[in-house]
Amino acid sequence: MQSYVFFRYLPNFSEKKCIFAAANANFDCYTIHSMKRSNSKRGPRRFEPDHIEVYRIDEPCQLLPFMMEKLAPKSRTEIKSYLQHGNVKHNGQVTTQFDEQLQHDDEVLINFTRPFASLKSPMARVIYEDADLVVIEKKSGLLTVAAGPNNREKTAQQLVDDYVYAQDGRSHAYVCHRLDQFTSGILIFAKNSEVQHLFRDSWTTYVVERLYTAVVEGCPPKQEGEVRSYLAENKAMKVYSTNNPEEGKLSVTRYKVVKTTGRYSLVDIQLLTGRKNQIRVHMSDLGCPIAGDRKYGAQSNPCGRLMLHNNALQFVHPITRENLRFELPLPACFKL
Numbered sequence: 001m002q003s004y005v006f007f008r009y010l011p012n013f014s015e016k017k018c019i020f021a022a023a024n025a026n027f028d029c030y031t032i033h034s035m036k037r038s039n040s041k042r043g044p045r046r047f048e049p050d051h052i053e054v055y056r057i058d059e060p061c062q063l064l065p066f067m068m069e070k071l072a073p074k075s076r077t078e079i080k081s082y083l084q085h086g087n088v089k090h091n092g093q094v095t096t097q098f099d100e101q102l103q104h105d106d107e108v109l110i111n112f113t114r115p116f117a118s119l120k121s122p123m124a125r126v127i128y129e130d131a132d133l134v135v136i137e138k139k140s141g142l143l144t145v146a147a148g149p150n151n152r153e154k155t156a157q158q159l160v161d162d163y164v165y166a167q168d169g170r171s172h173a174y175v176c177h178r179l180d181q182f183t184s185g186i187l188i189f190a191k192n193s194e195v196q197h198l199f200r201d202s203w204t205t206y207v208v209e210r211l212y213t214a215v216v217e218g219c220p221p222k223q224e225g226e227v228r229s230y231l232a233e234n235k236a237m238k239v240y241s242t243n244n245p246e247e248g249k250l251s252v253t254r255y256k257v258v259k260t261t262g263r264y265s266l267v268d269i270q271l272l273t274g275r276k277n278q279i280r281v282h283m284s285d286l287g288c289p290i291a292g293d294r295k296y297g298a299q300s301n302p303c304g305r306l307m308l309h310n311n312a313l314q315f316v317h318p319i320t321r322e323n324l325r326f327e328l329p330l331p332a333c334f335k336l
Helices: 063-070 074-082 155-167 193-201 278-285
Strands: 004-008 029-032 036-037 048-049 054-057 088-090 105-113 123-129 133-138 186-192 207-217 223-234 239-243 249-260 264-271 310-314 323-326
Touching: 063 074, 063 088, 063 105, 123 155, 123 207, 123 323, 133 155, 155 186, 155 223, 186 193, 186 310, 207 323, 239 278, 249 278, 264 278
Parallel strands: 004 323
Antiparallel strands: 029 054, 036 048, 054 105, 088 105, 123 133, 133 186, 207 264, 207 310, 223 239, 223 249, 249 264, 310 323
């Protein structure tokens, strides 16, 4: 029987860090020595060691009183400065909240040398990280990669690249798959090209399930079903369905209507293949384009964005062989 590890997004727990040394079970604190970049050039650089302490919480308490107890006899002002400047992580997420509530078995990290590296954008959040991978939540509007050589928009790849490089001065972000710019959801990045190639060369071997939720115009003719077609792209870069296997690539999408108001329907979608714009084209083929998707026939935009969200991704870790599953809540404006 296979074992599974599940991660669900929570407002105060958006990153589970797995790259640190294992703690001795007999102690509630252990020390990490990591390396930090000493200058801003992009090549490998000599790093100075950090002094990071890791604490396990025995019973519920607030963060500042906990730190004052553990860091005595340091002054209250010095301890608060660690929080103010981003030197503290709670369950893998940098926090500056003095009154943040800690629960039993939570993890608190304090970097006594400098602030922790963080993903500096409201458009993305780290939800999982280990020695080989970074998994993020991408917001609608953020490009996965640059759209062209003249693209000046910040991309998810650039954000993650800056983040992992700041940790050790060597690592870079390698794209394993993509989401459309205005689709929100879960993205996997590798920290080295070997892991990237494992994913890209054997994507269907490692990826167990990809689930999406969409708000579509109208209601599909069946409560649930499967759309199967060959997808091709024209010179205008618009994807379309065809029955000709020589013209396009086989694409299969399963769907189930969760709720409908008549004008709009909330639909759960499972990708069995992963073609460009696949869900958008197949929902349009059903006569129910995704709300906000004018490219594929939508007449309305009630949310001010493409109403397509990748809410669950499950895959086998290509190095550790661990089964990982990540889930995100629906954007608030998707609720009918």
